Amino acid sequence: xxxxxxxxxxxxxxxxxxxxxxxxxxxxxxxxxxxxxxxxxxxxxxxxxxxxxxxxxxxxxxxxxxxxxxxxxxxxxxxxxxxxxxxxxxxxxxxxxxxxxxxxxxxxxxxxxxxxxxxxxxxxxxxxxxxxxxxxxxxxxxxxxxxxxxxxx
Amino acid sequence: xxxxxxxxxxxxxxxxxxxxxxxxxxxxxxxxxxxxxxxxxxxxxxxxxxxxxxxxxxxxxxxxxxxxxxxxxxxxxxxxxxxxxxxxxxxxxxxxxxxxxxxxxxxxxxxxxxxxxxxxxxxxxxxxxxxxxxxxxxxxxxxxxxxxxxxxxxxxxxxxxxxxxxxxxxxxxxxxxxxxxxxxxxxxxxxxxxxxxxxxxxxxxxxxxxxxxxxxxxxxxxxxxxxxxxxxxxxxxxxxxxxxxxxxxxxxxxxxxxxxxxxxxxxxxxxxxxxxxxxxxxxxxxxxxxxxxxxxxxxxxxxxxxxxxxxxxxxxxxxxxxxxxxxxxxxxxxxxxxxxxxx
Numbered sequence: 001x002x003x004x005x006x007x008x009x010x011x012x013x014x015x016x017x018x019x020x021x022x023x024x025x026x027x028x029x030x031x032x033x034x035x036x037x038x039x040x041x042x043x044x045x046x047x048x049x050x051x052x053x054x055x056x057x058x059x060x061x062x063x064x065x066x067x068x069x070x071x072x073x074x075x076x077x078x079x080x081x082x083x084x085x086x087x088x089x090x091x092x093x094x095x096x097x098x099x100x101x102x103x104x105x106x107x108x109x110x111x112x113x114x115x116x117x118x119x120x121x122x123x124x125x126x127x128x129x130x131x132x133x134x135x136x137x138x139x140x141x142x143x144x145x146x147x148x149x150x151x152x153x
Numbered sequence: 154x155x156x157x158x159x160x161x162x163x164x165x166x167x168x169x170x171x172x173x174x175x176x177x178x179x180x181x182x183x184x185x186x187x188x189x190x191x192x193x194x195x196x197x198x199x200x201x202x203x204x205x206x207x208x209x210x211x212x213x214x215x216x217x218x219x220x221x222x223x224x225x226x227x228x229x230x231x232x233x234x235x236x237x238x239x240x241x242x243x244x245x246x247x248x249x250x251x252x253x254x255x256x257x258x259x260x261x262x263x264x265x266x267x268x269x270x271x272x273x274x275x276x277x278x279x280x281x282x283x284x285x286x287x288x289x290x291x292x293x294x295x296x297x298x299x300x301x302x303x304x305x306x307x308x309x310x311x312x313x314x315x316x317x318x319x320x321x322x323x324x325x326x327x328x329x330x331x332x333x334x335x336x337x338x339x340x341x342x343x344x345x346x347x348x349x350x351x352x353x354x355x356x357x358x359x360x361x362x363x364x365x366x367x368x369x370x371x372x373x374x375x376x377x378x379x380x381x382x383x384x385x386x387x388x389x390x391x392x393x394x395x396x397x398x399x400x401x402x403x404x405x406x407x408x409x410x411x412x413x414x415x416x417x418x419x420x421x422x423x424x425x426x427x428x429x430x431x432x433x434x435x436x437x438x439x440x441x442x443x444x445x446x447x448x449x450x451x452x453x454x455x456x457x458x459x460x461x462x463x464x465x466x467x468x469x470x471x472x473x474x475x476x477x478x479x480x481x482x483x484x485x486x487x488x489x490x491x492x493x494x495x496x
Contacts, residue, residue: 051390052382059392059450064434086388086452090461139389140495143382 035101038123040074044132048148056145060085072149079108086138086145088119106134183303183339184211185354187332192358198320198365206313208334208354214305219338223297225252225313226276226333228283228290230372232322235293239318243297245311252295252313259296263342263352272340276333279341283331284357285373287383290328296337303336322496324367327374330358368492375399377480377489378472384495387454387465395437395472398445402484405474410447411435413473415488417457420464425457431475447472453493465493 046067049056060067069083080092091110097103107118122133133148189207196202204227223243229235241252261275270278276292283290303309313334320326335341335353344350360373377399381392395410413429428435434456437447453465469488471479481487 054381056390056450059448060390062433065450065452065455084455086390086454090388139386140382140384142495143385143389145390 037100038097038103040095040097040132041076043071043073043152044149045071045152046147047131047150048133048146050146052144071152087147088117088134088136088138183213183336183352185209185334185352187334187354187356190332190356190358192330192361194359194361196319196361196363198323198325198363198367199318200320201316201318204315204317204330204358206315206332206334206356208311208313210303210309210311210336212303212305212307212309214303216305218302218304220300220302222300222337223252223311224255224272224294224333224335224337224340225296226272226292226294227315227317228276228280228285228329228331229293229317230326230328230370231289231291232324232326232370233317233319234321235291235317238321239293239295240316241295241313243311243313245301246309247301247303247311251298253298255294255296262338262340264340275341280331280333280355282372284329286375287370287372287379289370289372289383292333320363320365322367323365324363325365325369326363326372327360327370328372329360332356332358368490377482377484380491385453386493386495387457387459388452390450390452392448392450393437395447396445397447400480400484402480404480404484405472405478406476407474408439409475410437411473411475412437412449412451412470413479414457414468414470416469418466418468419459420466421462423463428457429471429473431473431477437472467492 049060049067057067065085066083067085070085070087071082072087073080073082074095077094077096078092079095081087081089084090089108089110091112093108093110093113095109096107098105098107103123104120105118106121107116109116119134119136121135122131124131124133129150131148131150133146135144135146137144186209187206188209190204191206192204193202206225223245225241225243227235227239229239236254243250243252255272257271257273259272260269261272264270264275268275268278272294273292276294280292282288333341333353333355339352342352344352375396377396379394379396381394382389385391393412397405397410409431411431412435415426415429417425417428419425434451435449437449440446440448453459453468457465457468459465468491470491471481471488473479479486482489
C-alpha cells in the first residue's frame with residue numbers, strides 16, 4: 001500500500017517537472033554585440049619591465065633613470081614619449097594598429113623617418129584594468145625587453 | 154546490505170614485477186664511463202689541437218643485439234665555431250670509425266614526445282655550461298657514421314679523438330671543456346627514470362687557455378667586474394656588477410663605490426672623456442649588506458650623451474671609491490675594457 005502511494009507522489013512530481021521544462025523553453029532573439037574599437041588614447045606608464053626575463057624595476061630606480069618617470073601619450077594617431085628610456089622608438093611620431101577591433105600589431109613611425117617599426121603587443125584586462133604589453137629589442141637582437149603599461153587617466 | 158567494492162587481484166605484485174622486467178628488456182643497455190681525458194691546457198688560436206678520451210661501455214641487454222650509433226658531445230666556446238672546425242673519430246673493440254655532426258633536427262630520445270630537444274639543446278639543459286661561468290659556450294654533438302651492433306654482457310673499450318681548430322674568432326679564450334658520451338637509442342635518459350642509473354656519461358675537462366691576438370674572453374673565472382647582458386649595444390640597459398670579494402689587494406675603501414669611465418670610443422673615431430665622477434648617477438649599490446656585490450644599471454646612449462648618429466665601440470673604465478682610490482683589470486691600475494657588440 002505504502003509503495004503505491006509513493007509511486008503516485010513520484011508520478012505527480014515527474015509531471016510537474018515536465019511541465020516546468022516545457023514552459024521554461026522559449027525562443028530568444030540574441031543580437032550579437034560588436035567588439036569595441038581599441039582606443040589607446042591617453043597617457044600610459046610602465047608597471048612592469050623585464051630584460052631577458054629579469055625584473056628591471058628594482059635595478060633602474062634613480063633620479064637619472066627611472067621607469068616611474070617614463071610615459072607615452074597616445075592622441076589622435078600621434079604619440080609622445082616623456083622622459084625616454086630604451087624603447088621601440090626614441091623619437092615622437094605617429095602610430096597605427098593593424099586592426100581597430102582585434103589588434104595584434106602596433107606600428108610606430110618616428111617623425112622624419114620613412115621606416116615604420118612594428119611590434120606585436122597584447123592588450124588584456126588585468127584586475128579590471130587594461131594593460132598594454134610591448135616586447136622589443138632596442139639593442140642586440142638577443143636581448144628582449146618587455147614593458148607592461150597602464151593608462152593613467 | 155552494504156555493497157563490497159573491494160576487488161582482490163591475485164598476484165598484484167607479480168604484475169608490477171613483470172611490468173618492470175618488461176621495461177628492462179626494452180631499456181636496459183649499458184653502463185658508460187669516460188675515465189681518461191687527454192687534453193692540452195694551452196693552445197694558440199688557429200692551431201689544431203687533439204683531445205682524446207678513453208671510454209668504456211658495459212652492456213646488459215635482454216634479447217637480440219641492438220643497432221645504435223655512438224654519440225659524443227663536447228662543450229666549446231661559441232667563438233670556436235666547433236661544428237665546422239672539429240672532426241671526430243673513434244677506435245673501439247667493436248671496430249673503428251669516423252663520426253659526423255649530429256643533425257640539428259635529430260631529437261634526443263629522452264625528450265621525444267615532451268620537449269623534443271635537439272642533442273645540443275638537451276645537453277645544455279642537462280649539463281649546462283659545465284664548470285664555466287659565462288654562457289658563451291655550446292655543445293657540439295657528433296654521432297658515428299655507421300651503426301654498431303651491441304650485444305649483451307660485453308665490455309666495449311674505446312678511444313674518441315677530437316681534432317679541433319681552436320680560436321676561430323682570434324680571441325684569447327679561457328674556458329673549461331666538458332664531455333658526454335651516449336648512444337642514439339637511449340640518448341640522455343635513465344633506466345626506468347632512476348637518476349643513479351644513466352644511459353650516458355659526463356665529465357668536466359681541465360681549464361684551457363687559447364691565446365689569440367683579439368680580446369680576452371675568460372668564461373670560467375670569477376671576474377672583478379661583469380656585465381648583464383654580456384653582449385649589449387648602446388640602447389640596451391646595461392648592468393655592471395663589481396665583485397668586491399675578489400679585490401684581493403683591498404684597494405677600495407668604504408662602501409661608496411662608483412663607475413669611473415675614463416674613455417669612450419665611438420665608431421666615428423672619437424674619444425669621449427669626462428665620465429669619471431662620484432655622483433648618484435655613477436654610484437654602484439650593494440645588492441645586500443653582506444653580498445660584497447655592487448651593481449649599477451645604466452643606459453649607455455644617455456649616460457654618454459651620444460648623438461643619434463654616434464655608435465659606441467668600447468669603453469675603458471675603473472671602479473673607484475669616495476676617496477678616488479681605483480681598481481682596474483686584475484686588481485691593477487690598467488683599465489677594464491668593455492666592447493659594445495652583439496657577438
